[in-house]
Amino acid sequence: GMKLIIDTDPGIDDAMAIAYAAAAPDIELIGLTAVFGNTHVRQSSRNARYLVDRLGMNIPVAEGAPFARGESSHAPSEHVHGPEGFGDFTEIPQIGENHTLPAAEFLVEMARVHRGELVVCAVGPLTNIADAIRLDPEFSRNLCKLVIMGGAVFCRGNITEHAEANIYHDAKAADEVFAAPPPTVLVGLDVTLKTLYETADFDDLARRSRDMGGFLRDISRFYLKFYKEIGGLEGCGLHDSTAVIACTHEPMFEMVDTGLNVVLDGPEIGATRCDPTRPLVQVCRDVDGAGVVRLFTERVSSLP
Ligand code: BDR
Ligand code: CA
Numbered sequence: 001g002m003k004l005i006i007d008t009d010p011g012i013d014d015a016m017a018i019a020y021a022a023a024a025p026d027i028e029l030i031g032l033t034a035v036f037g038n039t040h041v042r043q044s045s046r047n048a049r050y051l052v053d054r055l056g057m058n059i060p061v062a063e064g065a066p067f068a069r070g071e072s073s074h075a076p077s078e079h080v081h082g083p084e085g086f087g088d089f090t091e092i093p094q095i096g097e098n099h100t101l102p103a104a105e106f107l108v109e110m111a112r113v114h115r116g117e118l119v120v121c122a123v124g125p126l127t128n129i130a131d132a133i134r135l136d137p138e139f140s141r142n143l144c145k146l147v148i149m150g151g152a153v154f155c156r157g158n159i160t161e162h163a164e165a166n167i168y169h170d171a172k173a174a175d176e177v178f179a180a181p182p183p184t185v186l187v188g189l190d191v192t193l194k195t196l197y198e199t200a201d202f203d204d205l206a207r208r209s210r211d212m213g214g215f216l217r218d219i220s221r222f223y224l225k226f227y228k229e230i231g232g233l234e235g236c237g238l239h240d241s242t243a244v245i246a247c248t249h250e251p252m253f254e255m256v257d258t259g260l261n262v263v264l265d266g267p268e269i270g271a272t273r274c275d276p277t278r279p280l281v282q283v284c285r286d287v288d289g290a291g292v293v294r295l296f297t298e299r300v301s302s303l304p
Contacts, residue, residue, distance in 0.1 A: 001028040001246055003042055003117050003144075009037030009105070009124035010047040010242070010270060011085050012223040016197075016296070017123055017240035018048070019212050022055040023299040026248050030058045030110065030118075031296070037124040037169055038083035039076045041066045045098050047085050047227075053095045055212065055303070059086060061096075064103025068170035077165065080226050087222030089215075100193035104131035111142035118142070119247050123149040125166050130173035135181065140182035149243035150174065151188035151272035152262070153283050163270025164189050171270045175262035178272075184281040186260070187243040188272065191253065193287035195242045196235035199224060208301035211226035213265070216300070241296050246284065252287035258293035 004027050008014045021029045034045035040222065045063040052059055067074050076085075084090045099106055109130065111118050120143060122129050128148065134138050150166035151174075152158070159165040167174045177184075202220055205213035220236065227233040246253055259278025263271040 001026045001117055003114050003121050005031050005124040007033045007128050009035050009044045011038035012081050012219050013240045014123055014224055015051055016196055016216055017298050018051050020241045021244050022057055033062045033064050033128050035064045035281055036066050036074045038081040043085055046094055049096050050092050051224050054186050057167040060099040062099040062101055062106035063101040063125050069172040082222050087219040089219050103128040104135050107132040108136040108139050111139050112272045115142045119144050121147045121244050125169035125242055126173040126177050128172045130176040132284050132303050143182045145183040147185045147243050147247050149187050153188055153272050154190045162268040167272055168270030171262045171264050178260040178278055181279055181281050184280055185246055186283045187246045191284045191287040192237045192239040192242045194287050195238040195292045197238050197248050198235035205297055209303045212303040242292055245292055252288045253284045255282040256285050258283055266298055
């Protein structure tokens with residue numbers, strides 16, 4: 001299977017993406033790197049280790065950046081993902097320990113060891129990725145590709161009218177990545193809001209996969225409530241899972257090649273803009289949303 005590291009801030013939809021990757025026969029998950037975002041980085045690495053254990057995997061979790069570039073604090077998205085990142089599920093057990101290397105160094109090392117083969121799927125703020133690019137000029141060349149869940153190029157944002165949350169949380173890091181990107185696919189709200197997962201989908205999943213499916217249904221109640229209150233939506237976007245699926249299933253997406261920059265200040269901070277002066281990245285513009293939902297359910301259902 002495709003060698004994959006997920007850089008993540010679990011996070012409810014992050015947990016879904018990690019479960020999907022664990023279940024996917026075409027993916028070999030070799031590790032997780034944790035970043036601040038939906039919650040503090042200590043909590044996100046703890047949640048990542050909890051998931052690895054509950055999924056019966058034995059892979060490293062490397063903890064990364066606690067804050068955005070140049071910041072010294074972070075306000076987690078508790079109203080979206082709950083006080084500890086998993087909705088109403090709290091007091092998450094502390095299992096095992098983080099890898100001795102910090103996330104950026106771990107990414108650099110794995111890209112070197114698996115030269116040309118490693119795919120990194122970044123589903124949180126891009127701080128760890130920008131750090132890895134800074135740390136090693138070879139990093140980008142060593143990667144097979146980078147797939148990012150982030151941005152809203154053709155549609156409105158979610159954290160503000162202009163910006164998507166992952167890009168907004170560290171606009172500088174994101175802009176740095178787009179200034180000198182490895183081969184990159186961007187999976188933004190343009191497509192992830194076309195992959196809605198509804199209450200009935202969660203119920204079906206929980207029936208078919210009692211442990212993991214049941215867990216995902218339980219933590220998602222909180223998330224579904226948020227989506228209903230803000231958008232009147234009857235489901236939640238499979239944001240991070242859609243990015244993992246884009247790693248292996250490009251034909252399910254319609255992509256356009258464009259350079260990108262990120263607005264770094266003012267009211268539109270965090271907005272992703274097309275920029276003809278920048279190197280090209282592949283931006284997803286459309287998706288077979290029903291196909292993504294079906295694939296997610298089918299594969300996660302195979303878990304206990
Ligand atoms: C992204 O922001 C986070 O809240 C989600 O986990 C996802 O990665 C969606 O904008
Ligand atoms: Ca995320």
